[in-house]
Amino acid sequence: MNKTAACIYCKKLGKAQRDGINILGNFICSTCEEKMINTKCCSTNYIYYINGLKKIWRCLGD
Ligand SMILES: [Zn+2]
Numbered sequence: 001m002n003k004t005a006a007c008i009y010c011k012k013l014g015k016a017q018r019d020g021i022n023i024l025g026n027f028i029c030s031t032c033e034e035k036m037i038n039t040k041c042c043s044t045n046y047i048y049y050i051n052g053l054k055k056i057w058r059c060l061g062d
Pocket residue numbers: 007008009010011012028029030031032033
C-alpha cells in the first residue's frame with residue numbers, strides 16, 4: 001500500500017503514507033497537511049481546505 005498518489009489539494013504526487021496522509025483513498029501531501037494544521041479559523045485558506053475535506057467527512061458519517 002505504498003503507491004504514488006496525487007494530493008487532492010495541490011495535485012502534487014507523493015507516496016501515500018510516506019509523503020503525507022491517506023484518508024479513505026484521498027491522499028493529502030505533508031505540505032497541505034501542515035497547512036491545514038496551522039491554518040487559523042475563518043481565514044480564506046481554512047475555508048478552502050475545509051471545502052476539500054467535506055467529501056471525506058461525508059464518507060466518515062460525522
Ligand atoms: Zn498537497
